[in-house]
Amino acid sequence: MDTMRWENGRLILLDQTKLPGMVEYIDCRDCETIVEAIRHLRVRGAPAIGAAAAYGLVLGVQGTGAGNREEMLSAAREVARNLAATRPTAVNLTWALNRLLARLEASTETKREALLDLLLQEAHAIYREDVEGNRRIGRFGQELVPHGARILTHCNAGALATAGYGTALGVIRAAHEAGKNVSVYADETRPLLQGARLTAWEMVQENIPVTLITDNMSAYLMARGMVDLVIVGADRIAANGDVANKIGTYGLAVLAREHGLPFYVAAPLSTVDMALASGRDIPIEERRPEEVTHLAGVPVAPAGVRVWNPAFDVTPARLVTAIITDRGVAWPPYEESLSRLFRQR
Ligand code: MRU
Numbered sequence: 040m041d042t043m044r045w046e047n048g049r050l051i052l053l054d055q056t057k058l059p060g061m062v063e064y065i066d067c068r069d070c071e072t073i074v075e076a077i078r079h080l081r082v083r084g085a086p087a088i089g090a091a092a093a094y095g096l097v098l099g100v101q102g103t104g105a106g107n108r109e110e111m112l113s114a115a116r117e118v119a120r121n122l123a124a125t126r127p128t129a130v131n132l133t134w135a136l137n138r139l140l141a142r143l144e145a146s147t148e149t150k151r152e153a154l155l156d157l158l159l160q161e162a163h164a165i166y167r168e169d170v171e172g173n174r175r176i177g178r179f180g181q182e183l184v185p186h187g188a189r190i191l192t193h194c195n196a197g198a199l200a201t202a203g204y205g206t207a208l209g210v211i212r213a214a215h216e217a218g219k220n221v222s223v224y225a226d227e228t229r230p231l232l233q234g235a236r237l238t239a240w241e242m243v244q245e246n247i248p249v250t251l252i253t254d255n256m257s258a259y260l261m262a263r264g265m266v267d268l269v270i271v272g273a274d275r276i277a278a279n280g281d282v283a284n285k286i287g288t289y290g291l292a293v294l295a296r297e298h299g300l301p302f303y304v305a306a307p308l309s310t311v312d313m314a315l316a317s318g319r320d321i322p323i324e325e326r327r328p329e330e331v332t333h334l335a336g337v338p339v340a341p342a343g344v345r346v347w348n349p350a351f352d353v354t355p356a357r358l359v360t361a362i363i364t365d366r367g368v369a370w371p372p373y374e375e376s377l378s379r380l381f382r383q384r
Contacts, residue, residue, distance in 0.1 A: 059240040070099030084200020089131030093162035129274040169202035172365030177213030180363040184214040194285035195237035196272025206305040222248040261298040273306040280356030280373025281318025292358035318353035
């Protein structure tokens with residue numbers, strides 16, 4: 040099942056808010072539809088919002104009257120600003136937009152159609168490279184997974200969160216494809232249940248053994264010796280290896296350390312922000328209180344209660360066993376290993 044596909048000049052996006060009950064696609068003919076889809080998590084997951092935003096930029100520039108190179112450039116910068124403002128934490132979003140802008144800036148083309156085509160080709164490249172990169176993450180990562188491993192994952196870092204195959208779930212898929220007989224614990228991932236709705240769904244679709252737990256069960260799961268390792272994705276990784284990922288990731292990393300379990304992060308280098316020295320500088324998105332006070336539209340808390348709803352947290356690098364990237368596995372100290380992977384690209 041495609042998370043998104045480009046068809047006849049428009050982006051067809053799987054509406055992830057409807058899963059697992061309904062498989063419904065949105066027809067995005069303009070940038071505004073993509074902005075709305077990213078904001079409301081119809082498309083979500085760091086690499087997927089990067090790719091969707093790239094197509095959004097193409098549609099956005101197409102929708103303006105910009106005719107020559109200068110007009111196109113200023114239109115593209117404006118559209119990119121709107122798209123970048125949708126979600127602040129995942130760096131893949133600005134990474135993808137900057138890649139398209141740089142392509143436009145470097146081009147000597149002057150005609151509108153040629154420049155639009157150039158933007159579209161770059162968006163396609165981002166999409167294609169993401170799938171290829173995830174396959175490599177899978178190959179590198181599965182070597183770290185022992186036969187019969189019972190793996191705990193958080194949120195959804197699967198095919199749905201990327202252009203395809205997934206990062207954390209890509210490692211699990213690769214281990215499964217290698218005949219390693221792995222099984223998965225997916226936690227629900229409150230407040231929006233990406234684990235229950237999306238990760239469990241992906242695993243069930245592919246007959247990879249999966250057991251669903253609520254978020255507050257993981258400590259007991261580990262204490263009972265029922266899990267061998269933890270693998271999660273990332274929204275932004277700082278140069279020192281601090282990892283921003285879905286709220287609750289930090290707690291799992293602390294628990295993994297307490298129970299002597301490896302804690303792996305799987306993410307492409309496009310998720311690594313070498314401009315940020317540490318996780319302290321990563322902007323953390325805070326979302327609407329209704330996501331916490333309501334479950335599937337039904338109130339589960341008193342009206343008017345004060346709510347805090349950060350969508351992500353930051354796991355300090357010292358709790359991360361290794362970072363599995365599309366260019367190889369980075370081990371501590373991450374300043375050195377991540378820089379080396381960037382240099383080798
Ligand atoms: O709020 P979401 O659903 O976009 O959060 C997604 C995550 O936290 C994922 O773990 C992360 O983006 C990695 S996806 C390969």
